[in-house]
Structures are given as structure tokens and as C-alpha cells.
Amino acid sequence: MTAKRKTNRPARSATSPAGEKRLKPRVKPHRPLETELAALWREVLGHQDISVHDTFVQAGGDSLAAMRITTTIRQRYKVHVPLPTLLPDGTITSLASLIKASAAKGDGKLTPIARVSCDATVPATQGQRDLWTHHQAAPHSAVYSEILPIRLQGPLRTGVLRQCIERLVARHEPLRTALLADGEQLVQRIRREAEPVLAELDLTGLSGEAERNTALAQAMRWAGGRPFDLSAGPHLRAHLIRLAAQDHLLVLSTHRAAMDGWSANVLCEELATLYRSLATGHTPRPDPLRLRFADFAAWQQQQLDEDAFAAELDYWRHNLSGVPEQLLLPTDLPRPQRPSGQGALACTSLPGKLMSQVDALARTTGVTRYMVLLAAFQLLLARYAATDDIVVGTPVSGRTHPDTQRLVGYCSNMLPMRTRIDQNESFADLLARVRTTVLDACAHQGLPFTSLLRGCGIDTRSVTPLIQVALVPEDIYGRTFSLDDHLRGALEYYDLGLAEYDLTLRLMPDPVENGLRIGAEYRTDLFRAATIERLLGHLHTLLASAAARPHAAVADLEPDPDAGPTQLREGFHQPAAGRSGEADRRTT
The missing domain is CATH 3.30.559.10 (Chloramphenicol acetyltransferase-like domain)
Structure with missing residues (x-):
């Protein structure tokens, strides 16, 4: 990681998907606005070699980095840049042109968050x-x-x-x-x-x-x-x-x-x-x-009171129409009426060779690494839960207003990423739909999660309504920085023996092997360690198969070549259809 929070891994733009060198020449920015934008890309993405012809994904960008950049642009240039204009094919040149055009039209004017009384x-x-x-x-x-x-x-x-x-x-x-x-x-x-x-x-x-x-x-x-x-x-x-x-x-x-x-x-x-x-x-x-x-709290409440999130709520109502409120994974142990909160951590590593294949697939399909991992994870969950309608939670900063960038406090929001899997479509087609889901969800992240649920008619009284499984992006972990010339700091991750959700996969960079570490945090009142370790192995196999055969039907991509879909679920405690042991437990 660089001192600016991003993983200091080689840019994913060095070669084309086939491993050939770029055909376009390396052109450094020379116009003032392009130079400023390149500096912003370098700050967020953590490497120096930025050409005006690099697409954002080629340069190593992902959806979270894109949100950070678009928010900074809105603060600095007073224009609104939608995420799809940056992901996946936005370049320094196209971004500079968009900013100039938007500024000329006066798009994206933003009212600063007002300061409230300094009452305690x-x-x-x-x-x-x-x-x-x-x-x-x-x-x-x-x-x-x-x-x-x-x-x-x-x-x-x-x-x-x-x-x-x-x-x-x-x-x-x-x-x-x-x-x-x-x-x-x-x-x-x-x-x-x-x-x-x-x-x-x-x-x-x-x-x-x-x-x-x-x-x-x-x-x-x-x-x-x-x-x-x-x-x-x-x-x-x-x-x-x-x-x-x-x-x-x-x-x-x-x-x-x-x-x-x-x-x-x-x-x-x-x-x-x-x-x-x-x-x-x-x-x-x-x-x-x-x-x-306190200013943020007052501003958020004002937004809710004035129905400022009406357009976002309309999006979520459409997106979550008919969604199953629970993902009923088969478990080793009967689901208790009250979760214990106790958990454990199982870890695995995806080697650099596989992640290079994943990154190449991301480039050719116009998605980010995270989107590939999300699609593969959702496909695996569909196999385990015997359903084609999967919701996985993704945490985002919730800092949609530029004034909140340096704020410490709880602004974070959880986005439900819903994917309905068609077993006859190819993995590449699935990726295209996951890309749309992620970008649309990130563009509608301002509505607080509980308000989202209530507006969609989803019961909010259980501890984990709608989301029981989460996937945490990798740029949240592994930061390194210098405190002085001889003292280095690195943010690490430790197992505290706790679990908020049934299962949470945390993606962490592995700069030594240029691969990816995955930490699976799971509830020990539901799963045994061997089960989660086996699931991580299945994810590795499924991801490798999808990267090698992206145009194969997803039905043909098996997480375990020696076990059919039914065998994946054998030996588990099977939840009753449409119900779990926690369905009636509410936090009133």
C-alpha cells in the first residue's frame, strides 16, 4: 500500500488481455486539467505511470476508487461525473472533456452542508x-x-x-x-x-x-x-x-x-x-x-425529511421487488433463535497467476476485479442455497457529499447487490449484469439502509434483514504509511472471534505474491471450520473455471467437478423452505 491508502501493486494496464504490449503510445498528460486529473488518479490508484489513453480499469481502478475520484471531482470542479462515465472505459482525456462540458452547462452544482449550532x-x-x-x-x-x-x-x-x-x-x-x-x-x-x-x-x-x-x-x-x-x-x-x-x-x-x-x-x-x-x-x-x-447528522435528517432520496428509493423499490428476504444457506448446525455473535476466521490465498487471469477477464469484459469476484461468489452461493436469486451486501462509504471526505464517524452504508442468475447464460453475460448492478447501486447509495428497507416494505426488526452474506472489497485493508523516516505503520486484520453476518468474505491484497487473500468470517453457531474451508476451495475452483472459460454457460461451471449440485448440500442441516429459526426473533 502507498501512503494514500491504495495497494501498491503493478498497474493492470501493462499488457492487453492477450498479454501483448499496448498498441497505443504512452502519452503523458500535458494540458493543465489532464495533469491535475492524472495526479488525482496517481493519488488514489497508488502508481505513477498514467497515460491519457489508459482506461480507468486498465489503470487498476475499481468501483470504490471511482467513487472517491468522482466525489473529489465534484468538490474540486463543482461538476457531477456519473460512475459509468469513469468505469470501465473512462480515460484522462475523456474525463477532462466531460468536466469542461459539464462546467460550461453548470451541471452538478452542490449546496455545501450547513454548520449547525455547537450545542453539545x-x-x-x-x-x-x-x-x-x-x-x-x-x-x-x-x-x-x-x-x-x-x-x-x-x-x-x-x-x-x-x-x-x-x-x-x-x-x-x-x-x-x-x-x-x-x-x-x-x-x-x-x-x-x-x-x-x-x-x-x-x-x-x-x-x-x-x-x-x-x-x-x-x-x-x-x-x-x-x-x-x-x-x-x-x-x-x-x-x-x-x-x-x-x-x-x-x-x-x-x-x-x-x-x-x-x-x-x-x-x-x-x-x-x-x-x-x-x-x-x-x-x-x-x-x-x-x-x-453533528453537521452531517443534521444534513442527513434534513434530506430524509425533505424526501431528497425519492429517486433513490424508486430505484431500490424496482430493484428489490419480490426479493427473498433471507438467503437460506445449508448449515452444519440448526439455526438458533438468537445468534450468539460468536465467530471464527478461515483464510485462503488466490495465487498471483489466477488473479492475473481474473484481471485479464475484467479488462476484456469491461468490469472490475471486485465485480468478477462478486459474480463468482454469488454463483457459488446459488449452488449452495439452491436458488437463483442472490443478495450479497457490499459496504460503501456513504459519503456522497464532498464535504464529508475528511469526516470521522459512522457514515457507512450497506448496499444489497441482487443478482438473478440464468443458468443458461455465459459467465461473461453474468458479469455484464453484475457490472450494471454494482454501478447502479453505487449511484444510489445515499439512502440509509434501514430507510431503504422500510421504503421497500422489508421487515427491519431482525438483526440482519435482507443481508446475511457480505463481500468486503480489498482496498479497505492493507494500508501502509510512514510515521517518520524509520517508523512504518501497517493496518492489519485480526480474528476477534465475532461474526455479524452468517458469512462475510473480506478481500485483502497480497503484495508479496501479487495475489489475493480472502478472510472468511463466519458464525460458529451455524458452521464448522471444515465447511467454510471447503467453500473457499470451491470459490477458488469456480473462479479459475470462469476465468478460463468465460463464455461457457454458468451451469457448466462447477465448483467441485466431482460433486453435482445436490451433493454440495448433502450432510448439512437443511432450513425449512421460506423460513429460518431466526425468522421470528426481532429487535424491538
Whole structure:
């Protein structure tokens, strides 16, 4: 990863799909607007070699990077650039032309988010209200805890690190904000001061790698796997685990109501900037925040009150018409009435050779790597669940307004990616429909998930309505950055023994092998480890088959050549049709 959050892997534009060198010459941008856009691409995509003829996908772009770029363009140039104009075939040249044309017509004018009174009590967001409801139903569960584990390698000045954490908490109000019921309204109460305590744990005295790994796993669950009291706090916990003289693990943990994945990007960047300044004896002078999280909360509520998301709701009503509200995967164990929240992690790696084939398929079909993986995963789930109507959740930033880019807090949204699979179509045809689904969903991500469900008539009282399986894109993990010339930071991922959904696949870059790591987080009250490991093996086989034969009918792409569709489901506890053991359990 570069310091700008993206994986520092070779650009996928070096060769054509057949492995031949590009026919078009390498042309560096020379006009002012093209030069600015190329700099933006380099910042987000993490590599320097950008030609004005490169398509966004060839340059290594995906849907999340595209959203980041289009949002920045809207903030910088005051024009709206739809995602399909960038994905998959947008180039620096075509993007510059579109911006000029849109600016000339005055398209994309955006009203800044207004600042609200600095009162210490403000209404909660829709997302915070949802999390509060779940917390009230299971106050001792840590399933909605968020952790930011940062590996720090090099000489560390603990006192400077402590100052950095204190300054981050002082700067970002959600890290010191309580959620309280005020009559029928849930409000945020911002504490004016909070002094986070940096708890230290030394594991250097342990002998043997196995003993250290066991102690680290226990320490991680202690640091990040405990529930939070949303009313009383503390709202941020900070732990520093010493692994060796120059090897530490900083673990920042909060409830999700205070931080999401995008916030982790912001905090990592600001931590590095603060440390660099303080370690060299300078006073940090960060740019003022454009707005507070309280401003975002008030703006979002105003949007909901004014029915500003009406067009988005119309899209989702059409897209989710007749959708099955549960994906009933066969399980090893009977589905309990109340999920335990306990989980485990199974991991696998897809080799660089396979991922090169996947990337080549993405280029030839005009999709992103994530879209290929989503299509293959949904096809596999269809085999397991014996249904052709599959919904998989994808988290997105929810920061559709440019003013929210540097905001720490819970703005994230979950998008239901629905695919109806035709067994007679080719995998390439399936990819084309998945591409449309992803781009359309991302273009309609502003409506909060619960409002989306209610507007579509879907019951919201269960813990995981509509989405029981999720696929998390790879650019959320693996960031690296420099805190000074000798201290490097890397955001890592650890198993906390928790699971929010039945199954969540987290895609993580593997820069060493130029492949892809997959972490499968699963509910242990439903599945055994061997089952999830077998599923990951089936995904590998299915993906390889699809990459090698994209024009074959999907019915002919089998995850296990030695087992037919029926055999995939043998030996499982089969759920009753149209019903699961949790169907009646509600969080009221």
C-alpha cells in the first residue's frame, strides 16, 4: 500500500488481455486539467505511470476508487461525473472533456452542508439509531465493535504516540460522543474533553513463537473484543502491545457508532502527520475540518425529511421487488433463535497467476476485479442455497457529499447487490449484469439502509434483514504509511472471534505474491471450520473455471467437478423452505 491508502501493486494496464504490449503510445498528460486529473488518479490508484489513453480499469481502478475520484471531482470542479462515465472505459482525456462540458452547462452544482449550532447535544443519525437498537437488544455483545490494529515497526516514541491519540480524540468529536435516549429521540452528547488512556502490554518476555501467537490472539480479543457502553463511555480504547523492541501493535477500538472503514483511512493519515510533526519538535497545524459529524447528522435528517432520496428509493423499490428476504444457506448446525455473535476466521490465498487471469477477464469484459469476484461468489452461493436469486451486501462509504471526505464517524452504508442468475447464460453475460448492478447501486447509495428497507416494505426488526452474506472489497485493508523516516505503520486484520453476518468474505491484497487473500468470517453457531474451508476451495475452483472459460454457460461451471449440485448440500442441516429459526426473533 502507498501512503494514500491504495495497494501498491503493478498497474493492470501493462499488457492487453492477450498479454501483448499496448498498441497505443504512452502519452503523458500535458494540458493543465489532464495533469491535475492524472495526479488525482496517481493519488488514489497508488502508481505513477498514467497515460491519457489508459482506461480507468486498465489503470487498476475499481468501483470504490471511482467513487472517491468522482466525489473529489465534484468538490474540486463543482461538476457531477456519473460512475459509468469513469468505469470501465473512462480515460484522462475523456474525463477532462466531460468536466469542461459539464462546467460550461453548470451541471452538478452542490449546496455545501450547513454548520449547525455547537450545542453539545444533537440528533443521532439513522445509522446510529439502528446500532442503538441492536445494542439495546444485546448490550453485552461486541459484534459492533470496530478495531483499528496498526502494526508499528521501527523505533517508537511512546510519549509522542500518546500525544497523537489525545489530539485525534480532541479533533474528532465522535470519538468522545455518547448516545442517549431523550424521550423518544436518540441524541448525541458530545463531551467537551476526553483523555484517552493508552494501556500497554508487553509480550516480549514470552518464549517461543506459538506462545507469543497465543498471547497476541488473547490480547487482541481483550483489546478489541469487549462491548462498549454507548451512554457512559469510554468511547475510544487505545492499547499498545509490545511484540519486540522495535515491533509494536497499536489497537484503537470504538463502537461502530463512532467510526467506520473510511474513518480508519482518515485516522491513519492524521496519525502519521501528527507523529511526524511532534517527533521533530514541531507543533502540528492540521487543516480545519470542513464540518463536524453533528453537521452531517443534521444534513442527513434534513434530506430524509425533505424526501431528497425519492429517486433513490424508486430505484431500490424496482430493484428489490419480490426479493427473498433471507438467503437460506445449508448449515452444519440448526439455526438458533438468537445468534450468539460468536465467530471464527478461515483464510485462503488466490495465487498471483489466477488473479492475473481474473484481471485479464475484467479488462476484456469491461468490469472490475471486485465485480468478477462478486459474480463468482454469488454463483457459488446459488449452488449452495439452491436458488437463483442472490443478495450479497457490499459496504460503501456513504459519503456522497464532498464535504464529508475528511469526516470521522459512522457514515457507512450497506448496499444489497441482487443478482438473478440464468443458468443458461455465459459467465461473461453474468458479469455484464453484475457490472450494471454494482454501478447502479453505487449511484444510489445515499439512502440509509434501514430507510431503504422500510421504503421497500422489508421487515427491519431482525438483526440482519435482507443481508446475511457480505463481500468486503480489498482496498479497505492493507494500508501502509510512514510515521517518520524509520517508523512504518501497517493496518492489519485480526480474528476477534465475532461474526455479524452468517458469512462475510473480506478481500485483502497480497503484495508479496501479487495475489489475493480472502478472510472468511463466519458464525460458529451455524458452521464448522471444515465447511467454510471447503467453500473457499470451491470459490477458488469456480473462479479459475470462469476465468478460463468465460463464455461457457454458468451451469457448466462447477465448483467441485466431482460433486453435482445436490451433493454440495448433502450432510448439512437443511432450513425449512421460506423460513429460518431466526425468522421470528426481532429487535424491538
